[in-house]
Amino acid sequence: MSIAVIAVRLFYWQVMDGDNLARAAASQRSLTWQIPAQRGEILAQDGKILVGNEAGYLLFASTVDLKESAGIVARKLTPIILASQQEDRVGLTLPKDFELPTLDAKDLEKSLTNKLSAPDDYYIPLAHRLKQKYADQIEALKIFGLGLDPEPRRLYPEGSLLATTLGFVGASSTGEPQGYFGLEGFYNGELAGRSGVEQLERDAAGNPILIGQVNTLPPQDGRTITTSIDRFVQLVVETHLRDGVEKYGAKRGTAVVMDPKTGAILASVTWPAFDPRGFQYFTKDFYKDGAVSDTYEPGSTFKILGMAAGLDTGTVGPDTVCTECGGPFKVQGQEIHTWNNQYFPTGETMTKVLEHSNNVGMAWLATKMGKDKFYSYAKAFGVGEPTGVDIQGEESGVFYQLKDIAPIDLATMAFGQGFSTTSLKILQIAAAVANNGVLTEPHVVTKLTDQGRDIPVSVKAPKQVIKPETARVLTQMLVNAVDHGEAHRLVPPGYRVAGKTGTAQVAVAGHYDPNKTVASFVGFAPAEDPKFVMIIRYDQPTSTPFGATTAVPTFMDITKELFGYYGIAPSIP
Amino acid sequence: MRCLASGVAALTIVLAAATLVTANNLATQGGTSQLLDQEIATLQAENTELQAENASLTSITRVYQAALAAGFSSPKHLENLTKPAPVALRNP
Helix, strand or coil: HHHHHHHHHHHHHHCCCCCHHHHHHHHHHEEEEEEECCCCCCEECCCCCCEECCCCEEEEECCCCCCCHHHHHHHHHHHCCCHHHHHHHHCCCCCCCCCCCCCCCHHHHHHHHHHHHCCCCCCCCEEECCCCCHHHHHHHCCCCEEEEEEEEECCHHHCCHHHHCCCEECCCCCEEEEECCHHHHHHHHHHHHHHHEEEEECCCCCEECCCCEEEEECCEEECCCEEEECCCHHHHHHHHHHHHHHHHCEEEEEEEECCCCCCCCEEEEECCCHHHHHHHHCCHHHHHCHHHHHHHHHHHHHHHHHHHHHHHCCCCCCCCCCCCCCCCCEEEEEECCCCCCCCCCCEEEEHHHCCCHHHHHHHHHHHHHHHHHHHCCCCCCCCCCCCCCCCCCCCCCCCCCHHHHHHHHHHCCCCCCCCCCCCCHHHHHHHHHCCCCCECCCEEEEEEECCCEEECCCCCEECCCCCCHHHHHHHHHHHHHHHCCCCCHCCCCCCCCEEEEEEEEEEEEEEEEEEEEEEEEEEECCCCCCCCCEEEEECCCCCCCCCCHHHHHHHHHHHHHHHHHHCCCCCCC | CHHHHHHHHHHHHHHHHHHHHHHHHHHHHHHHHHHHHHHHHHHHHHHHHHHHHHHHHHHHHHHHHHHHHHCCCCCCCCCCCCCCCCHHHCCC
C-alpha cells in the first residue's frame, strides 16, 4: 500500500508536475545579472576627454528585507547622502544671481523615511550616482536590505566648458541612461551601447558552477566620439563671451568659431548656461545651445547674402552706385530708413552700402535683383532650413515661401528683418564667402570609435553657392567695412579682418521694441586665407545696443588671441 | 583472469575517483572564479578612477586657473619677429 502511495506521488512529481518543478529548480540554481555597458566618451580634437565616466552607484532598498525600522535606517544614511550631495555641488559654475536650492538634512531624512516605509517593495532607489567613497561608507554600515548597483557617473574634466554643446545624461522613462540636448542627445544611440546579460548555474552558497550551463550575451560598450573642438579656443571664446555678457548687460550671449574650409566647429559657447555636473538644478532654458536653438531676426549680418547674390548675378558690382540712396526707400506705401537717418544722394557705391550698413541701399539692390533671384540664393545658402549640424535641438527659423514675398518683404529681407534664422546659419553663410564661395555643413564630431576601430562621420558634400570671384570681391568689401567701421581701431594692427555688424530690432507682440536689440558681428580672418570664421551675438545688451560697440570688441579680443595661438603673422607691414 | 578482473576493477575505481575529484575541483573553483572576477572589477574601477584623475589634471580649465593663481596672465601685446633671410638668398 505504502509502495503504491509512493509510486503515485513519484508519478505526480515526475510526470504531472515535472515541468513546473524543473523550471523552479532551474530558477533556484541559475543566477542572472545584467552587465552594464560603459557609455562612450566624448573627446576634444586633441584626444583629451571632454566627457568621460567614473564609478558611481545607485543605492536601493528592499523594504521586504529590512530588519531595522525605516526611521533608523534613514537617520544612518542621511549624513552620508547629504555629504555626497554637498560634494557634488562644489565647483559648479553658476550664472550671475543663480542660487542652488538649499540642502536640508531634516528634509532628506524625511524623504528617505517615506521611501523606506513603502510596504513590501523589492527595489526602491534612494540615491543616485554615489561616488565610491560614499558607497563604501554605506556598505560599512552593514544594513541588511540595502544594495548598491553600478550606476556610472559622467565625468566633466573641463567643468562647465562647452556645456550646451555637450548636453547631459539623465534618465529615460524606463530609468535607463539617456542623453539630452547637444551631442549627448544627438548621438545617444552611439554613446549608449547595449547592456549584456550573463546567466549561469550556482551552488547552494551562490558561487558559480564552472561546469554548469553558462549563457552570456556580452555588453557592447558605447562608441567614443571625437569632436573638432579645440580646448584652448573654447576656453578663450568662453572667457571673453562671459565677460562680454556681464560687461554689456546682455540677457544672453552666443559665440561660435568654425573652420570655414571644412565646417568643423572649433568652439561654441552659450552663456548663461547650465553646469552639466549639476544639470538637475537648472531649467530647460539653460540647456539650449543658443547657436542652433535660438532663432532671431539677423539684421545687417544678412546683408552678406544679399550682396553676394547681387554680385554673383551681375546685378551690381562693388562700384555700382545706388541711385535711390538720397532718402528713405519707398515701397508699397511704406518707407525704409537707414539706421541713423543718414542718406547719400551721390557716391553711395555697393562697397559704401556695406560700410555704412545702408538699409536703403540693400532694399534698392534686392528690388533691382528681383525676388526670384534673391530667393534662389537664399535657398542655395539654405536659409529657412537646418544646417544639419550634429547638435540636438537645431531650429531652422521661419523664412518665406517665394509666392508669399511682397515687395515690402523683399526690401526688408535684404537687411535681415521680417524672418528668423539662427546664429549658426549666419555663420555658415559667412563661411561660404571665406571659403571661395563653397558652402560646407557645420559639424562637431569628426569620428566615432568602436572598440578601437575608427568610423568617419559623413557630412554633406560641399556646394559651390557663389563664384570664387564673387567671394573674393565680397571679402574685399567686408574688409573695407571693418576698416572704415566704427570699431576699426579695434582691429589688431597689421591684420585684415572681414566682417559685418548687425543690430537687429526685436519683435515683441507684433511690433519692434525700440529699446531691445540683438547685437552681433560675423567675420573671418585673416581675410587673405581665413583660418577661422566666428560669430558673436548678444541678446538685448543694455549698456549699448549696437553690434559695433558690443560684439565687435569681443570678436577682436578673441581674434587677437587666436592670431597668437595659430601663429598667424600680420600681412600688412 | 582473476588478476585481470581485479585490475580492471581497480582502474575503474581510480578513474571514477579521479573524475569525482576533478568535477569537485571544477565546481568549487566557481568560488575562486568569483573572487577573481571581483578582483578584476576592483582593478577596473581603480583604472577608471585613475583615468578620471588624469583627465582632471590635464584639464585646460584647471591649468588656466592654476596659471592665474600663480600670477600668469594673457599677453597684452604680441610682437611677430621676422627671421632674417639666409645669406645665400640675401646675396644672389
